[in-house]
Amino acid sequence: MENIIKTQDLMFYYSDISDEEQQEQEENAPKAEKKMIFEDLDLEIEKGSFTVILGHNGCGKSTLAKHFNAILMPCGGKVYSAGFDTSDEEKLFDIRKRVGMVFQNPDNQIVASVVEEDVAFALENMGVEQGEMRRRVDDALKAVGMYDYRLHAPSQLSGGQKQRVAIAGIIAMRPSCIVLDEPTAMLDPTGRSEVLKTVRRLNREEGITIVLITHYMDEAAQADRVVVMEEGKIILDDRPENVFSNVELLQDVGLDVPQSTQLMYMMKQNGFDADTHIINEKEAADFLFELFKRQVN
Amino acid sequence: MMIKTEKLTYTYSQGTPFEKTAVNGVDLEIEEGTLVGIIGHTGSGKSTLIQHFNGLIKPTSGKVFIDGEDIYDKSVNIRDVRFKVGLVFQYPEYQIFEETVFKDIAYGPKNMGLGEDEIKERVMQTAELLGISPELMERSPFELSGGQKRRVAIAGVMAMRPKVLILDEPTAGLDPKGRAMIFGQIRDYHEKSGSTVLVVSHSMEDVADFAQKILVMDHGKKFCYATPPEVFARAEEISAIGLSVPQVTKIFSLLREKGIDIRTDVYTVPFAVKTIKEYLEKEGQLP
Amino acid sequence: MIKDITIGQYFPGDSPVHKLDARFKIVITAIFIIMLFSADNFISLGAALLFFVLSFAVSKLPLKLILKSMRPIVPVIVITSLLNLFFIDGVTVISIWKINITQQGLRTSLFMIIRLIALISGSSLLTYTTSPITLTDAIEQMLKPLEKIKFPAHELAMMMTIALRFIPTLIEETDKIMSAQKARGAELDSGTFIERGKALIPILIPLFVSSFRRAEELALAMECRCYNGGEGRTKLKVLVSGGSDFAALCTAILFWCAVLLLNVYTYL
Numbered sequence: 047m048e049n050i051i052k053t054q055d056l057m058f059y060y061s062d063i064s065d066e067e068q069q070e071q072e073e074n075a076p077k078a079e080k081k082m083i084f085e086d087l088d089l090e091i092e093k094g095s096f097t098v099i100l101g102h103n104g105c106g107k108s109t110l111a112k113h114f115n116a117i118l119m120p121c122g123g124k125v126y127s128a129g130f131d132t133s134d135e136e137k138l139f140d141i142r143k144r145v146g147m148v149f150q151n152p153d154n155q156i157v158a159s160v161v162e163e164d165v166a167f168a169l170e171n172m173g174v175e176q177g178e179m180r181r182r183v184d185d186a187l188k189a190v191g192m193y194d195y196r197l198h199a200p201s202q203l204s205g206g207q208k209q210r211v212a213i214a215g216i217i218a219m220r221p222s223c224i225v226l227d228e229p230t231a232m233l234d235p236t237g238r239s240e241v242l243k244t245v246r247r248l249n250r251e252e253g254i255t256i257v258l259i260t261h262y263m264d265e266a267a268q269a270d271r272v273v274v275m276e277e278g279k280i281i282l283d284d285r286p287e288n289v290f291s292n293v294e295l296l297q298d299v300g301l302d303v304p305q306s307t308q309l310m311y312m313m314k315q316n317g318f319d320a321d322t323h324i325i326n327e328k329e330a331a332d333f334l335f336e337l338f339k340r341q342v343n
Numbered sequence: 344m345m346i347k348t349e350k351l352t353y354t355y356s357q358g359t360p361f362e363k364t365a366v367n368g369v370d371l372e373i374e375e376g377t378l379v380g381i382i383g384h385t386g387s388g389k390s391t392l393i394q395h396f397n398g399l400i401k402p403t404s405g406k407v408f409i410d411g412e413d414i415y416d417k418s419v420n421i422r423d424v425r426f427k428v429g430l431v432f433q434y435p436e437y438q439i440f441e442e443t444v445f446k447d448i449a450y451g452p453k454n455m456g457l458g459e460d461e462i463k464e465r466v467m468q469t470a471e472l473l474g475i476s477p478e479l480m481e482r483s484p485f486e487l488s489g490g491q492k493r494r495v496a497i498a499g500v501m502a503m504r505p506k507v508l509i510l511d512e513p514t515a516g517l518d519p520k521g522r523a524m525i526f527g528q529i530r531d532y533h534e535k536s537g538s539t540v541l542v543v544s545h546s547m548e549d550v551a552d553f554a555q556k557i558l559v560m561d562h563g564k565k566f567c568y569a570t571p572p573e574v575f576a577r578a579e580e581i582s583a584i585g586l587s588v589p590q591v592t593k594i595f596s597l598l599r600e601k602g603i604d605i606r607t608d609v610y611t612v613p614f615a616v617k618t619i620k621e622y623l624e625k626e627g628q629l630p
Numbered sequence: 631m632i633k634d635i636t637i638g639q640y641f642p643g644d645s646p647v648h649k650l651d652a653r654f655k656i657v658i659t660a661i662f663i664i665m666l667f668s669a670d671n672f673i674s675l676g677a678a679l680l681f682f683v684l685s686f687a688v689s690k691l692p693l694k695l696i697l698k699s700m701r702p703i704v705p706v707i708v709i710t711s712l713l714n715l716f717f718i719d720g721v722t723v724i725s726i727w728k729i730n731i732t733q734q735g736l737r738t739s740l741f742m743i744i745r746l747i748a749l750i751s752g753s754s755l756l757t758y759t760t761s762p763i764t765l766t767d768a769i770e771q772m773l774k775p776l777e778k779i780k781f782p783a784h785e786l787a788m789m790m791t792i793a794l795r796f797i798p799t800l801i802e803e804t805d806k807i808m809s810a811q812k813a814r815g816a817e818l819d820s821g822t823f824i825e826r827g828k829a830l831i832p833i834l835i836p837l838f839v840s841s842f843r844r845a846e847e848l849a850l851a852m853e854c855r856c857y858n859g860g861e862g863r864t865k866l867k868v869l870v871s872g873g874s875d876f877a878a879l880c881t882a883i884l885f886w887c888a889v890l891l892l893n894v895y896t897y898l
Binding site: 115117139142143146147149151153154155156157158159160162163166167168169170171172173174175176179180183199200201212215216219 | 762763791792794795798799802843844847848850851852853854855856857858862863864865866867868
């Protein structure tokens with residue numbers, strides 16, 4: 047399968063001094079000032095996939111995401127997005143058009159005071175012709191189910207609706223990939239499920255690659271693939287059911303597992319022959335039903 | 344009775360086309376020292392309700408009694424009520440303003456007119472409870488991490504040692520580790536101070552875990568106020584009003600649908616394991 | 631409560647005035663203001679007023695809106711009229727103690743009041759019938775030619791757009807911070823002037839901090855959506871002008887001419 051994003055020996059650190067200053071004093075450069083975020087990180091995101099990057103706050107997952115559309119540049123190694131090297135400044139807008147980014151706070155990424163004008167913002171910047179723009183804006187709003195709200199002011203919308211408008215503003219660019227950096231962290235459960243449903247549908251129906259950064263387990267459970275990060279390293283990378291079966295490891299790094307998995311894990315500890323690859327309530331109920339049928343008669 | 348409301352009603356923008364009743368005829372009695380979880384979705388009136396308890400919002404009709412005193416009576420100084428009932432808002436770190444962590448936590452106690460020694464003792468004690476180390480006290484609060492800032496802001500209200508502490512979604516936006524930490528600290532505070540603590544949350548799983556009583560709000564009305572087992576025995580009704588019940592509770596509801604005669608008021612994982620064992624002991628045999 | 635402040639003053643509607651191209655509306659408002667200031671006597675001022683009354687009637691706005699827009703300038707009107715009333719020499723009409731009220735004084739004072747009221751109502755009519763966003767667009771397009779001499783027309787318009795977008799957000803935020811500080815015992819509505827000023831610090835600092843954070847995040851989000859300044863930008867909504875816009879403009883100019891002609895009465 048083709049990759050949409052690929053990192054190769056990616057290294058990144060924050061340093062107290064700027065790059066130029068660093069170059070000036072290259073010889074006696076104080077290495078100790080650097081705060082290493084990751085070293086030799088290799089990750090490939092398949093085109094059309096739905097990948098969740100999971101980790102607690104400060105594990106480097108947001109920093110990684112910012113490399114995907116050239117907000118941050120690698121200090122070492124390479125990042126290829128949509129086939130372009132992100133360090134190639136000429137290709138900046140080519141990358142951002144193809145790999146869109148949605149952020150955590152829905153309020154701070156909406157520019158205009160009318161929903162449809164905000165969705166048009168990227169297209170206006172790209173110089174898209176008016177008729178085409180109208181079509182794309184309408185399509186994008188319909189794709190996130192916000193078409194009826196196109197003339198509303200953002201301040202009249204709920205958190206989940208605002209975040210869907212932000213997503214529409216990205217898909218209007220017709221990207222092949224959307225990176226969402228904790229888009230649900232500030233939302234209530236209704237808003238969270240709205241956003242997640244939208245994202246899943248875009249993945250399935252429009253074939254858009256989704257990279258979702260989150261610390262919510264129930265969201266990760268819906269992905270094709272879960273990448274767990276801890277201190278700038280990838281510690282698990284597999285299908286969700288396989289990732290969550292590592293209950294102890296996940297709890298060690300401060301993450302939760304779905305309650306269904308936790309139940310299976312505790313049953314196992316209590317001497318039952320339980321399967322910790324179970325990640326949702328339906329599978330868990332099926333498992334218990336079979337168990338009861340076997341034991342009760 | 345620590346908190347008591349009588350037919351509490353609040354209507355926004357009364358007399359305009361935007362009129363909306365946020366809290367509708369709520370009768371509530373919360374005993375002193377209870378750790379209460381308040382659940383309801385956005386717009387259910389839970390945030391409006393709690394702002395009545397410390398005099399930030401005046402009811403359109405009805406009464407609020409704190410510790411037996413009608414707080415909206417003319418003879419009552421509303422500022423004293425605010426010191427008696429501490430309220431921590433959502434994302435409280437955005438209210439931080441002082442130069443040092445110490446000064447920010449001390450802001451509330453200082454407004455109470457306490458002496459310097461008393462303030463210092465309270466600030467240090469609260470900081471310790473919330474795991475804010477002493478070397479951070481002279482640092483600027485703006486240099487701290489998100490989780491640390493949140494704890495400083497919570498400490499600022501706890502240091503006022505209110506008889507009632509109310510927290511509006513204290514863990515919003517935090518990761519599981521941060522959530523567990525803050526819930527643990529709230530529980531510690533409740534145990535040590537013996538005061539009444541109200542925690543508003545969206546997460547039924549979190550509330551199920553620590554609350555002694557749960558208040559469920561729906562469309563401005565009190566849906567129920569009861570102990571967790573009593574609340575989760577009504578899991579289906581709760582799902583029907585659009586609130587999610589814990590995943591384990593759903594598992595047991597599903598089993599019942601499949602014709603298994605098992606209790607459905609299960610709301611934590613250890614309790615679920617216990618229930619499964621009991622069922623097997625009664626009905627068949629343990630493997 | 632702070633939430634009650636209305637911003638933008640826009641009063642949506644479907645009248646011919648609402649439908650006019652915003653650029654023309656700005657120009658017409660400017661002509662109206664010039665009209666008011668070029669009127670020398672009550673008759674020519676009357677002609678200018680007639681123009682306003684006609685426009686207002688066509689706009690189908692409720693009369694109380696105009697009264698509402700007067701409220702904040704009542705003190706200005708009172709002071710100007712009093713100054714004119716007492717300090718203009720001429721034929722004394724009434725004399726109280728040492729102050730003489732003259733015929734000329736009365737006349738000028740009345741003239742000023744009418745002119746001021748017309749001025750405010752005229753510009754209010756513009757903001758009542760044009761949404762702030764359209765107004766921003768219009769200003770941007772009108773200033774566009776100035777970009778040749780390095781005037782930052784696009785940047786100015788973008789700043790206005792963002793300001794409009796964030797006003798409700800910041801009002802809500804201020805409300806929240808005020809409640810939070812009140813809950814910590816802040817006294818916001820009592821005390822001396824200095825005490826009240828000091829009490830604002832716990833509100834202003836968090837507000838500034840959060841505004842900076844918002845600005846930073848917004849800038850990043852804008853860059854991610856390929857924002858690169860005004861060059862090569864297209865617009866979702868393009869302002870179009872038609873026959874009715876030119877007709878309205880011509881009417882305004884005709885009224886202005888009428889005002890100038892009627893000014894001759896002063897010299898008769």
